[in-house]
Amino acid sequence: MATIQDVAKKAGVSVATVSRVLNKNQKVTQKSALKVERAIRELDYHPNFLARDLRKAESNRILVLLQTISNPFYATIVRGIEDVARRHGYSIMLCNTDSDLEREKEYLTLLYKKMVQGAIFLDTEMSTEQLNELAENNSLVLCCEYRKGVNVPHVMIDNYRAAKTIVEHLIGFGHRKIGLICGDRHLESTMLRYNGYVDALKEHGIAMEDNFIFQSSESSFQMGQRAVETLLYKSDPTAIFSMSDIMAIGALKALHKKGIRVPDEMAVAGFDGIEYSAVSVPGLTTIKQPNYEMGCAAMELLIQKMHNETIANEELIFEYELLIRESTLKNV
Amino acid sequence: MATIQDVAKKAGVSVATVSRVLNKNQKVTQKSALKVERAIRELDYHPNFLARDLRKAESNRILVLLQTISNPFYATIVRGIEDVARRHGYSIMLCNTDSDLEREKEYLTLLYKKMVQGAIFLDTEMSTEQLNELAENNSLVLCCEYRKGVNVPHVMIDNYRAAKTIVEHLIGFGHRKIGLICGDRHLESTMLRYNGYVDALKEHGIAMEDNFIFQSSESSFQMGQRAVETLLYKSDPTAIFSMSDIMAIGALKALHKKGIRVPDEMAVAGFDGIEYSAVSVPGLTTIKQPNYEMGCAAMELLIQKMHNETIANEELIFEYELLIRESTLKNV
DNA sequence: TTGAAAGCGCTAACAA
DNA sequence: TTGTTAGCGCTTTCAA
Numbered sequence: 001m002a003t004i005q006d007v008a009k010k011a012g013v014s015v016a017t018v019s020r021v022l023n024k025n026q027k028v029t030q031k032s033a034l035k036v037e038r039a040i041r042e043l044d045y046h047p048n049f050l051a052r053d054l055r056k057a058e059s060n061r062i063l064v065l066l067q068t069i070s071n072p073f074y075a076t077i078v079r080g081i082e083d084v085a086r087r088h089g090y091s092i093m094l095c096n097t098d099s100d101l102e103r104e105k106e107y108l109t110l111l112y113k114k115m116v117q118g119a120i121f122l123d124t125e126m127s128t129e130q131l132n133e134l135a136e137n138n139s140l141v142l143c144c145e146y147r148k149g150v151n152v153p154h155v156m157i158d159n160y161r162a163a164k165t166i167v168e169h170l171i172g173f174g175h176r177k178i179g180l181i182c183g184d185r186h187l188e189s190t191m192l193r194y195n196g197y198v199d200a201l202k203e204h205g206i207a208m209e210d211n212f213i214f215q216s217s218e219s220s221f222q223m224g225q226r227a228v229e230t231l232l233y234k235s236d237p238t239a240i241f242s243m244s245d246i247m248a249i250g251a252l253k254a255l256h257k258k259g260i261r262v263p264d265e266m267a268v269a270g271f272d273g274i275e276y277s278a279v280s281v282p283g284l285t286t287i288k289q290p291n292y293e294m295g296c297a298a299m300e301l302l303i304q305k306m307h308n309e310t311i312a313n314e315e316l317i318f319e320y321e322l323l324i325r326e327s328t329l330k331n332v
Numbered sequence: 333m334a335t336i337q338d339v340a341k342k343a344g345v346s347v348a349t350v351s352r353v354l355n356k357n358q359k360v361t362q363k364s365a366l367k368v369e370r371a372i373r374e375l376d377y378h379p380n381f382l383a384r385d386l387r388k389a390e391s392n393r394i395l396v397l398l399q400t401i402s403n404p405f406y407a408t409i410v411r412g413i414e415d416v417a418r419r420h421g422y423s424i425m426l427c428n429t430d431s432d433l434e435r436e437k438e439y440l441t442l443l444y445k446k447m448v449q450g451a452i453f454l455d456t457e458m459s460t461e462q463l464n465e466l467a468e469n470n471s472l473v474l475c476c477e478y479r480k481g482v483n484v485p486h487v488m489i490d491n492y493r494a495a496k497t498i499v500e501h502l503i504g505f506g507h508r509k510i511g512l513i514c515g516d517r518h519l520e521s522t523m524l525r526y527n528g529y530v531d532a533l534k535e536h537g538i539a540m541e542d543n544f545i546f547q548s549s550e551s552s553f554q555m556g557q558r559a560v561e562t563l564l565y566k567s568d569p570t571a572i573f574s575m576s577d578i579m580a581i582g583a584l585k586a587l588h589k590k591g592i593r594v595p596d597e598m599a600v601a602g603f604d605g606i607e608y609s610a611v612s613v614p615g616l617t618t619i620k621q622p623n624y625e626m627g628c629a630a631m632e633l634l635i636q637k638m639h640n641e642t643i644a645n646e647e648l649i650f651e652y653e654l655l656i657r658e659s660t661l662k663n664v
Numbered sequence: 665t666t667g668a669a670a671g672c673g674c675t676a677a678c679a680a
Numbered sequence: 681t682t683g684t685t686a687g688c689g690c691t692t693t694c695a696a
Contacts, residue, residue, distance in 0.1 A: 001444075003689055014667045019691055026692095027665060046444035050391065051689035054382040055672050069410060069426070070607075075402035082428060091442075094401070094426040096414060110423075112378035114673095221611045253611040275402070279553045279585040281613040335673055346683045351675055358676095359681060383673035387688050446689095 002043040011039035022047060059117050060090050062302060063110055066122040068096045071219070071246070072274045073291065074122055077143060080295020081120060088303055090117075101125040111138045118306045120298050121145065123187065139305040143298035144289070146315075147188045153301045153314040155294045159189045162287045162320045163196025163243075166269050169285070169322060170239045171204050173330055175267060177212065179237035181227040181247050184217040193243050193271065211235040216247065224250020228258070239267035239328070245274045245286055252280055252327065267328040273321070283325030290318050334375040343371035354379060391449050392422050394634060395442055398454040400428045403551070403578070404606045405623065406454055409475060412627020413452060420635055422449075433457040443470045450638045452630050453477065455519065471637040475630035476621070478647075479520045485633045485646040487626045491521045494619045494652045495528025495575075498601050501617070501654060502571045503536050505662055507599060509544065511569035513559040513579050516549040525575050525603065543567040548579065556582020560590070570598060571660070577602035577609045577618055584612055584659065599660040605653070615657030622650050 004022075008015040013032055020026045021036040028036075039045070053059045064081055066074045078094065085092050093116060097104040104125055110116045111134075118139035124131065128149045134140060135152045142154035170178055180197055183190040201208050211234045214227040224247035231237055242248035248270030252262060260266050262282055270277055273288030297316050304311050336354075340347040345364055352358045353368040360368075371377070385391045396413055398406045410426065417424050425448060429436040436457055442448045443466075450471035456463065460481045466472060467484045474486035502510055512529055515522040533540050543566045546559040556579030563569055574580035580602030584594060592598050594614055602609055605620030629648050636643050 004691095005689080015690080016667060016669095016692080017665085020666090023691080029665065032665080046441060048386070048689050049442075049445040049447050050382055050386040051672090052691075053672095054380070054386055054674090054688090055690045055692085057672070059382065068407070069401045070404065070407035072402065072404065075400070078401060079428065091425070091427075091439075093423070095423075096411065107423075109378060110381075113381040115381050221607060225611075250611055253613060256613045275553060276581075276608065279557070279582055281585060281588045336675095337673080347674080348676080348683060348685095349681085352682090355675080361681065364682080380673050383688090384675075386672090386690090387674045387676085389688070 002045040004045075004047065006043055007036065007039045007045050010043060011035040053114075057114070059115060061116045062090055062092050062299075062306075063107060063116045063119040064092050064094050064122065065097055065104060065107060065119060065124065066094070067099050069094065072276060073244070073246075073272045073289075076291035077122060077295035077298075080292040080297075081143075081299045082295075084296045084299035084303075088299075090299075090303070097123075097125070099123070099125055108134065118302045120302055125186075139302055141298050141302040141305065143294055144291075145187060145189055153305060153311055153316075155298045155301065155316045155318065156189070157287075157289050157294075157318050157320045159192035160196045160199075163193035163241075163271070164200045165196075165320075165322055166271065166285070166287050167197050167200035167241055168204075169324070170241060170267055170269060170328060171200065171206070173239075173267060173328060175239035176204075176206050177235070177237045177239070178206075179227075179231040179235065179240040180213045181224065181231075181240060181242035181244075181251065182213055182215045183219055183243040183247075185215070186217070190243060197241060209235070212237055219244045219246050221246060221250035221253070223247055224252075225254040227251055228254035232258070237266070239269070241269045241271075243271050245270035245272045245277045245284060248284055248286070248327075249276060249280050252282070252284070263326065263328050263330050267330065269328055273323060277323070277325070280327075282327045285325045285328040286323050288321040288323050290320070294318055334377040336377075336379065338375055339368065339371045339377050342375060343367040385446075389446070391447060393448045394422055394424050394631075394638075395439060395448045395451040396424050396426050396454065397429055397436060397439060397451060397456065398426070399431050401426065404608060405576070405578075405604045405621075408623035409454060409627035409630075412624040412629075413475075413631045414627075416628045416631035416635075420631075422631075422635070429455075429457070431455070431457055440466065450634045452634055457518075471634060473630050473634040473637065475626055476623075477519060477521055485637060485643055485648075487630045487633065487648045487650065488521070489619075489621050489626075489650050489652045491524035492528045492531075494654075495525035495573075495603070496532045497528075497652075497654055498603065498617070498619050499529050499532035499573055500536075501656070502573060502599055502601060502660060503532065503538070505571075505599060505660060507571035508536075508538050509567070509569045509571070510538075511559075511563040511567065511572040512545045513556065513563075513572060513574035513576075513583065514545055514547045515551055515575040515579075517547070518549070522575060529573060541567070544569055551576045551578050553578060553582035553585070555579055556584075557586040559583055560586035564590070571600070572598065573601045573603075575603050577604045577606045577616060580616055580618070580659075581608055581612050584614070584616070595658065595660050595662050599662065601660055605655060609655070609657070612659075614659045617657045617660040618655050620653040620655050622652070626650055 270286035277284040478486040602618035609616040
C-alpha cells in the first residue's frame, strides 16, 4: 500500500508538496503538480484517511440514529440526509438502536472516540437532561422527534395540527365513534397527535372514551392487527385513526380477515405517508410528512452546527399534506 | 478533550501502562490498573479511535453496500449482519448505492482509505473482473446476489429451484397461462429465477411466450402496477409470478383497481418473503428467504476473511420456504 | 513555491 | 511489571 512518502519519492518532491496537491488549497507549480499526479496514478495511491482525520482532528463522518431501518418511514428521511451529506463531503453511519438506550449510548461513544463529528437522531431513548448534556460538547440535530426543553436544533411537522386535521376529516364524514391506535407515549410526537385527536373530538362535542383507545409502544403490522381485535371487542367504532401507517395497514388486514368492509363499515386513517399507503387495498388516507425534505434540512442544520455557524432558526416546522384515499371515502 | 497523556500523568504512570489497561491484554498490577481506571473516570477519557486505528492499521468497521434501505428485503439482512458485527466488535457503514456504479466505487474507496476493513455487497453494479480485482486486496463477501466466476465467498438460496417450486405451485392449481414479472436481468438471481420459471413450464409441457413476460430493472410498487397493465394488454394470464414481493404487491393493487379478483380470477405469487407479504390483501404466496440468517452468515464469512482464516466453504446455500397464502389459493 | 520537521494520539518493541 | 521511544501517514508551520 503506497503512502504519501512513496509518492513524494517517486515524484521527486517533498511530502508537503504532495499533500498540497492532494488538498488543492495551496500554491504548487503546475510542473510539480503534474509530477505528483503522475506518481499518484502510477502507484495507485489513496490517502489514508485515518491519518488525515487524526491530523486534522475531523472525520467528515456523521452518525444517524434510528430505531430500525425496517421502518419505511425512516428510509426516505435517511435518503435526504445522505444526499445533503454527500454533497458536502460527509459520509454517514446508520445505526439501528432497536430503541435500546444502552445500544444508543454505545453508538454515541463514536462522538467521543472522534469517529464521527455529529449525530442526527430520528428518535432517542435518552432523557431531556442526557440530550442537553451531550449537546454541550457535540453537534446534534433531532429529526421528526423533538421534546420540549431539549436545547438542540430540530426539524418536524406540526403533529398536533396534523392529527387534528385528519380526525376532523373523519368527523366530516359523520363519524362520531372514532377509535385511536396510539403510539409510544414516550415520544412527544405521540402526545401531540393524541392531543390533536382529543381536541378534534372535543371541539365537535364528542365525548372521549378510553374504550376507543388502543395503546402500543411498538409500531408494527402485528400491533395494528391486534389493535382491531381489541378495539372491536371493547367498543364499536365506525372509524379508526392510527398514529402510524404501519399499524393502519395491519388494521386493514385484520378488518379484511373479519369481513368488515373498509370504508363502508369502517373508515381507517393513518399517519406518515409511507409509500405502502398508496398501494394498500384499499388505499390509505393519511398525513404525508415531507420526509425527504426534512432529512435534507436536518443535515443542513447539522453542518451549520458542526461549522459553528449561528443557526437562524433552531426549530424548522414543515408542512404536511392530507392524502385522501379510499380507506375513508364512504360511497355515499 | 483528555488524551492518553493526560491520563498517564494523572495516574502517575506511563502512557504504555494506560494503553495496557485500556486493551486488557497484558500484565498490569492491580494497583496500577486501579489508578489508571480512576484517572480515566475522573477525566472522562475516551480513546481517540482515529489514532488507535491508524496505529493498529485496522478499523473494526465494515461497509455494507445495498441499492437502497427503502427495500424491506434488505432490512432484515442488515439486521443479521449488524448483530454478528456487534458481537465481534465491528461497526457497520450502510451505504445506498442507488444502483449507481460511480456511487458504489466512491464508497469502495473507503477500503483503500483504510476507513473500513471489508465489505458486504447485497448487490453490485461492478463487473465480474472488477469484483475479482477488488477481492485481491480486500475482504469481500456477497450476500444473496452472486455471479458465476466471481471469486468471493457468498451466501444465497437456490434461486433456480425456488422459482421452479413456486411456478409449479401455480401449475398445480391448473394454471397454464402464467405471466412473469421479471427483475433486473443484470442480476444473476434474476436469470436463475427466470430459468426456474422456464423449466417449470417446459417440464409441464407449457409453451413459453414472450407476451407473458414483463421486464423491469427497477423493483417498485409502481412497476408492479405497470406490469399488470402491460401483461393484461398483451396476453391473458390466469396467474402471475413476480420475482419480487414489492412488484407483486403493486400487481395486487392494480388488479384490485381493475376489479379483477385475486385469486379467483387471477392468482399472484411473489418472491422474497418480506413482512408486507403477510399483511397485503389478500395475503401473498411467496418464497421466504431466510434473510436474517443469511445476513449473519455473510458477516461471519467476512470476519473469517478479514482474519485470514481459511474458509471451509466459500458458497453457503440456505433453504427457502414456500409460503402459501390466499393470493394463489383458489376456492375450488 | 518548496522542504524540513513537528506532532495529531495511540500501540508495541525493547530495555530496564 | 513498567517506562521510553519510535512510528503509524498525514497536515501544517516555519524557514528558506
